Structure formats: structure tokens, C-alpha cells
Amino acid sequence: MPESERDDRPHLVIVGAGFGGLELVKRLTGRRAPEHDYRITWVDRRNHHTFQPLLYQVATAGLQPQDIGVPVRALARRRPAVRVRVGEVVDIDTAARSIAFADGGSLTYDRLVLAAGAVTTDFGIPGVEEHGLPLKSLRDATAMRDHLLRCFERVSARPVQHDDGTLTFVIAGGGPTGVEVAGALAELIDLVLRRDHPELDLDRVRIVLVELQEQLLPTMGAFSGRAARKELTRRGVEVRLGVGVSAVHADRVEFDDGTVLPARTLIWSAGIAASPLARTLGVEPGRGGRVGVDAHLRVRGIEGVYAIGDIAGTIGDGDALPQVAPVAIQQARHVARHLTAPIGVAGFRYLDKGTMATIGRRAAVAELPFGLRLRGAPAWLAWLVLHVLLLAGFKNRVGVLFSWVWNYVFRDHAARLIIQVAERSPATPPGEDERERIQVDD
């Protein structure tokens, strides 16, 4: 549409289709959106929004990838002000107000909102990048699923007398992701793979969850940490606190207490850093590579650029907020207001509505406002209801609900297919090669 190129309306570019970017698009173009005359380009390097809190269920074959992904173009439909651009942003020229894509394209902006999220970081620990399995995208999740299932097929096909670590699964990082993966993996093995592999002695399986701090779920209270530890231990997970990973090899994991474990799986949920895009802004990034913002989430020292969600760091003179979906969503709402009617908008304040993590069937922990703490079945039910409500797209909600009811009733994980999609299709459109190689996970 050459017309839109010559469009006189101010051009708002939103980079990222995660929780922050999606909420911002909704707020600016929904039925109750404030009046404004922005034309919007919505950028993501994937063609879909990913409901990241449920990635661990795709990785453990409880859900299908499409259950928690919605095409960005489907989300942008019936929003004529929004144009979608799928591509990876590799550089930002804040003087020229333009962004450059890995495929060679570029866009100029009048206002830019960076909602590009975070990437996995290995803190320089040797072997993590090479051997660790991250969990930030549907691609990661399906690769993890294929790997986990293949470990069991491998031992079934060629039984070994000594333990070569194929059935030892180390999970590094005891935050919500690590706890949820550990619980879901224990359940997959106990309820599903035990029946799938009657020929195997699954008591040999070891799931080891290591956390550097002295409690699980370190961002939550001691109550939740203890409850999670108890539930996981009951499900056969070995929880090691105050221990870090010091090196990873193809067949073993070394810990910083000097111990070594034969293991061919290291699930890496120990650390994230802001998207590398933050480093292209020309301002000094803060802790975790996040960019400092003012009270209205504008990147300090740069005109016309906002940062929200995982990529945003300290706000004014305050602290950085946790890198969780509710922060990104609330920040998106603030930026929507500030972009359209900046006069009289009070500075951003985060309203913490609580934290949750699930461990398995009828087991979760939740910390709600007013000191309300839940664990076990009530927390699990609250978690279920909330996550179904939060899912974008009616079809996804129905699909996830159906899969959950199915899995619960039949103790089944029907999505346990090893599909192993080729990284590149045989016929690759021009220029795709380069883009794929430099693609990183957000």
C-alpha cells in the first residue's frame, strides 16, 4: 500500500508482540480506545504471540504448540490502523528515528515503543549455550518435548547396564519456570511415560532441580518456597538449594559445590536478560541489560522512545520491576494513555496483584494481595481459571480447556509426538538464510 508510506499521520512503531505489545495494540485500537491519529506498525520477529506462561506444558506434551500461539496478523485483524511487519530488528538509529531489520528492510518512526522482551542468558557458564535447553519460545518448547521423549525411546531401544545419564534431567533455576517444568516433567513420567514404557524401570529416572538461592521461588515468600519444595519432593523431584551449575557437558553437569552428575539433559531456566535490542539504543544499559526509563516509561535521554516489559529497567529513581507479564501489561496501558493524552497523566505505578506457580495436578502456590496465601488445590484452581481467562483468542481457550480436561481425566498427554521439524525448509525464500542464522529467542 504505497499510500500508507506517504501517510501524514504520525507513525507509531511497536516492537514486540508479547504481553506488553499486544496490550498496547489493544488499548490503542480497541472499541474503547482514546482518539488518536497514529498509524501503527506492529513488529515481531515471529509471526505469532506466544502465551509464555504455558510453554512448559508444550515442552511436556500436555498442550499442542498452536494452543498457546496466536498469529499476530489474526490479532491485528479488524484494526485498520495497524500494519504488521514480521522481521527481526537489529539496529535502532535514534537520531534518524529509524529501525533496521535483519532482512535489510528499515522503517522510520515518530514514536517507538520497545516491548521486545528478554532472552535467555547463560551468565558465561561454559556449555550452557551449547547443551542447555532454554524455554522462551514455541520452538524451544517443541525441541525440548522432542528431546525428552527421545531420551526415553533411546533407553527403550538400547538398554544400558550402567547409568549413562540419559534418564537424569537437571533443571537449573528454581523460579516459576523451573518449578513448573520440574512438576510437569515428573507428572508426564509418572502418569504417561510409565504406561508408555512398561519395559523400562522408571525408578531410575532422576529429576534434579537446582537453585542458587536458599529457597525455591525466590521472588515469592518462604511459605510458597517451602510448599513448592514439599510438593515437588513428594513427586520424586530432588531439590538442591544453594547450588549453582558451574559447567555443562554433553554427558554430565558440574555444580559449584564440586559434585558432578551424569546427565544428558540440562533445562536452563536460571536467567534472562533484556533483549539485545536494548544495547543498540546508545544508552548505558542497567542491570540485566535493561534500559532505564522515566516516570512515563520513556527511555531516559532519548526522544520519542518508550520501553515496557522485560526490556525496561529502573523507573525514575526507583527500582526495576520483576520481569513478569502483569508489569508489561500495566506499563502498556500507561503508555497507551501517555501517547494519546499526555497532559495530566500521573507517573506509572505498578499494582502487584500477586504471583502464582503451579506444580501439578491439584497443586500450586499463590500469593495474593492482603497477605492472602494459597497452596494445594485452591491455588491450582485459581491458577487454572486465571490462565484460561488470560489466553488470547477464543479458539485457544477452548483448545487448552479441552486438552486440560482430557489430560486430567485420562491422565494422558496426547501431544507426545516427536515431530522434529527441519530448521530450514528445503526451498528457502531469498534472504531468509541470514535471518534464520542470527535469530535469537526473545
Add this chain to the structure above:
Amino acid sequence: MPESERDDRPHLVIVGAGFGGLELVKRLTGRRAPEHDYRITWVDRRNHHTFQPLLYQVATAGLQPQDIGVPVRALARRRPAVRVRVGEVVDIDTAARSIAFADGGSLTYDRLVLAAGAVTTDFGIPGVEEHGLPLKSLRDATAMRDHLLRCFERVSARPVQHDDGTLTFVIAGGGPTGVEVAGALAELIDLVLRRDHPELDLDRVRIVLVELQEQLLPTMGAFSGRAARKELTRRGVEVRLGVGVSAVHADRVEFDDGTVLPARTLIWSAGIAASPLARTLGVEPGRGGRVGVDAHLRVRGIEGVYAIGDIAGTIGDGDALPQVAPVAIQQARHVARHLTAPIGVAGFRYLDKGTMATIGRRAAVAELPFGLRLRGAPAWLAWLVLHVLLLAGFKNRVGVLFSWVWNYVFRDHAARLIIQVAERSPATPPGEDERERIQVDD
């Protein structure tokens, strides 16, 4: 289970979890199975049964991969006589009665049933193997889906003035797969991508279906061929009859009538050959690499080995049967009878219950017994009902039905995610590398 290794029962090995292998396992272990004392090992190089007739819908984002795949181990549950072995068979020693796996393992058998299906063949046409997109597995289907969607993203991201072939889709082979892919792709573009990409002029899209013979659906009657051609033409597909592909390059396709088309997509549905496993038997394979069998589907000249489905060729002095699911299923039933009570079983006879191919919404062709021919909506309804009934697994039936109703009502293909799973997961279990490299698609 070392006991089963020392088991005295005769060992029946079934290679293949397609329609033939699945039917055989069901017949030998179902509630109404005849009495027998075989212990059964069921082998496939994938961990799932694939409902191949619907692969084209996964490739065009109408269905999710898991909708048409069922884990082999789920199918083997509650069948205590059956043990599953996931692995690729690379050699058969008929003298020692043993089969060898790519991962180094082996198995001995007393009776062997080869139901290993067929693979795509390029007839030696240059460039097909390198650039052609086959459609024989879920891996192929998801790679094709990612590729097709990426072509549109590519043109959206970087509009080109001249036609570089990115939106020209050539489909080689006018059999049921080619016709179904062409129709589904036209529908995906017209109903879904046209709304997804308002910035593109989709009248530039070309879908070209070429068939070497002088009619579409050459295995069906002229009536069906004409009906399919008319429906596809109405949907904007260019049908070229009597034309073959002579060479494929990254950016163009050459045809044997001397014409050349700029195109970056060649979908290859022009030919299959029997699984290469047939060549390891030490008998001279027949046309299409298929092995000749006697009236009871035993491989001629080899003791204790049966062949059914796409890998089986001429029967006795008769002709080879079409390589379609009903043949494999009926042959599996015959072998089940012959394995358990060989005395007095009459020679195998194929009962042709008809052929169907679907073209799109309310359009299909069907040839049924007694000269009954259907086209349009009645054929389409018959096709829908039959395919839902044939799907293995209750959850798959519900999932497919839900997706179909959704797609029909909302003219949507919600599964259009570019997931692009890594070919190998970062941490690969020992020995997997070799297996993956030699893996071919069946």
C-alpha cells in the same frame, strides 16, 4: 524386560505403524482377535501413527500436527502382547531372521510383516531433492506450512517491483495429494491470507498444478478429473496437463515443454516408491521398488516374511494394487487371519470401495461402487464423514472436527504459526546424531 527376551512364544515383528501396521496390530490384539501365542514387536522410525490423507491440511495450516498424529505407544496400550520399538530398520537378514536398526540395535523374528510404506521419489529429476517440498510426514507438513507462510511474510516485508517467483507455487503431480494441496492452498490464500495481508496485491499469486498425464486424478475416471479441473480453475489454480517438471532451481522451475517459470516453491507430489527397506530383502524388487508377494502376501522366495500396503507389489500372477490406505488395511486383515489360522484361508482379494479427493469448501469428487459418482457438496460431505470416522484416537477426532467447524464458520486457519523447530535439539542423546542424519521420510 529380560523375561520377554527369553520368551518361548514365536516372535512376530511388524515394521511400520501406518494404516497397514496399525490394522494388523488391532486385528491381532483386539477384543475379537483370534487366539494365538505370538509376542509382537511393533516397529516404526517415528513415535507416532500419521493420518496421511490429512497431511495437506496441516501443510496449509487448517489442522494442527497433533490432530492427525497418535503416539504409537498410546495405540499399543492395553495390548500386553505388543512391545513398541522406535527406530529405523536399515537391514534385514532373512537367513538369520534378524533385522538391524540404524541405532545399532537388532531383533530376531519368527515371522516378519513389512508394512513400511513408501517414500517420495524424484525420478532422477535434477533439483527436486534439493528444492522440492515433499508431503509424506508431519515433519514435511510443518516445514511446508512454515515455508508457505514465510513466502508471504517475505513479500510483505520487502516488496519487490518485478515478480521474483516468491508468490508462485508450483505443484507437481495431479493425483489426490496434488489436487488437495492445490485446492487447500488456494483456499488458505483466498480466505485467510488475503485478510492477513491487506498490504499485498494477492492477485499476483499463481498456483500452478502440473500433471504428466492428460487428466487430473489419473487413477480415477475422466468425470472426476474434469470436475476437479473445473473446481480448481474456478478457485484460480492454473492446471497444466500433459506437462512434466524437467528441472528445479532455487528460483525457477523448468518444464518438459520448454517453458520456465520463476518460482521459489515446488511442492512435489508426483511420485512415490516403496520403502528402501524392500531392497534389503535380497529379492529382485518390481516396479516402483515394490516386492512381489504370493496369494497370502508372503514375500516370494523368502520364508516367514509378509509384505503389505505400499511396499507390496504384484500378487501372484496378478497386478500390483494402488498404493492407498484401503489396500493396506485389507491386506493387514488377511495377514492377521493367515498368521493365526492359515488352513483354508482363501487367497487375498481386494475389494475396491471407491476413491475420493477433496478440493475445498463444499467441493470434492468421489467414485463409489456400482458406478456411483459424486461431486460438489455431496462428495464433500461424504469425504468429511468418512475421514473423521477413519481417524485413529477419539481426541484426534474431536480436535479435527472442532478445527474444521471453526475453519468453516470463521474462514480461518488458526494453525498458521511459523514455529520452525530446530532439526536437532541442543542436547542430543548419544547415538541420535547418526540416526537423524540417515532418517528418510516414509
